[in-house]
Amino acid sequence: MKNNFPSKVSVPIKVFWYSDRIVWPKTVTIITTVNKEGVPNAAPLSGIMHYDNLDKQPRVMLHMRKFAHTIQNICDTGEFVVNFPPYEYTDDILEACRFYPKGVNELDFMRMTPIPSQKVKPPTLAESRQVLECTLDRFYDLDESQRHAIGNVVNILVDEDLVDASRPELCKGVDPTITLGDAGRRYFHWTRIGDIKVEEVQSPPKEEEIRYSVQMKLEWQAGALKKLEEVPGFIRPMVVEMAEQIVADEGDDVVTDARFQRLIDKYTPPELMDRIDTSE
Numbered sequence: 286m287k288n289n290f291p292s293k294v295s296v297p298i299k300v301f302w303y304s305d306r307i308v309w310p311k312t313v314t315i316i317t318t319v320n321k322e323g324v325p326n327a328a329p330l331s332g333i334m335h336y337d338n339l340d341k342q343p344r345v346m347l348h349m350r351k352f353a354h355t356i357q358n359i360c361d362t363g364e365f366v367v368n369f370p371p372y373e374y375t376d377d378i379l380e381a382c383r384f385y386p387k388g389v390n391e392l393d394f395m396r397m398t399p400i401p402s403q404k405v406k407p408p409t410l411a412e413s414r415q416v417l418e419c420t421l422d423r424f425y426d427l428d429e430s431q432r433h434a435i436g437n438v439v440n441i442l443v444d445e446d447l448v449d450a451s452r453p454e455l456c457k458g459v460d461p462t463i464t465l466g467d468a469g470r471r472y473f474h475w476t477r478i479g480d481i482k483v484e485e486v487q488s489p490p491k492e493e494e495i496r497y498s499v500q501m502k503l504e505w506q507a508g509a510l511k512k513l514e515e516v517p518g519f520i521r522p523m524v525v526e527m528a529e530q531i532v533a534d535e536g537d538d539v540v541t542d543a544r545f546q547r548l549i550d551k552y553t554p555p556e557l558m559d560r561i562d563t564s565e
């Protein structure tokens with residue numbers, strides 16, 4: 286079919302392909318660690334992602350060059366801190382990125398201020414308006430040069446003036462540094478949060494026809510259906526799909542009252558429901 290879009294061209298896949306011809310904005314963190322002798326270390330890292338979303342064992346995943354001092358310290362001591370440098374500290378990010386010999390404390394050359402953390406030994410950077418204190422859960426090597434570490438989030442800290450801030454105020458207050466990749470591994474490109482667009486997700490068109498528009502595949506017992514009606518309309522189709530998949534994977538074809546209640550208890554704890562705006 287003819288259209289007016291430019292045609293797509295296949296580009297070579299190179300090392301660091303994700304920042305070569307691809308634009309993939311990522312939040313920059315500075316990971317602080319200490320080595321076995323207790324000497325602190327700081328390094329920028331954008332290869333970090335939330336790994337376990339639930340509250341039972343909140344975890345993050347780090348992707349690092351296996352020979353970086355940071356990942357070696359994490360594996361040796363089992364602790365690290367995730368700091369989010371505000372946009373005005375891009376110079377500090379590049380300072381921490383310089384290849385200092387092992388055992389050199391990059392923080393001695395940075396503007397950001399190390400202060401004691403609450404639950405782990407590596408320092409927190411005071412200027413970071415949000416902080417994750419972490420312990421090592423496990424690590425594995427992707428190949429001979431890349432290592433992944435999974436960390437348990439043991440403490441989430443936010444500056445006191447941001448605790449009750451609206452989401453846009455929080456975003457602007459934290460002012461995270463976003464990396465847009467680099468040119469030639471030399472010129473780093475940064476940006477910060479600018480426009481914030483807020484849009485409301487809409488419920489399926491006819492609320493009263495929800496049972497039919499959701500398109501259930503399994504039989505639902507009456508109590509489970511009643512319970513389902515308490516789930517906000519805009520997430521109900523997702524809940525149905527998830528519940529049916531779990532029940533079907535268990536080899537059953539009926540969503541019983543008891544099974545659905547256990548799913549609700551497990552996946553929609555009160556803390557999660559608190560996050561969901563159910564107001565009209």
Ligand SMILES: Cc1cc2nc3c(=O)[nH]c(=O)nc-3n(C[C@H](O)[C@H](O)[C@H](O)COP(=O)(O)O)c2cc1C
Pocket residue numbers: 313326327328329330331332333348349350352353354355356378379381382383384385464473
């Ligand atoms: C914006 C930015 C993002 C980075 N992200 C990563 C990353 O995700 N993984 C990685 O291994 N190195 C990353 N680096 C490079 C390390 O920070 C760099 O290798 C550093 O020297 C490691 O320090 P260390 O040996 O003290 O741990 C990044 C650097 C910058 C400037």
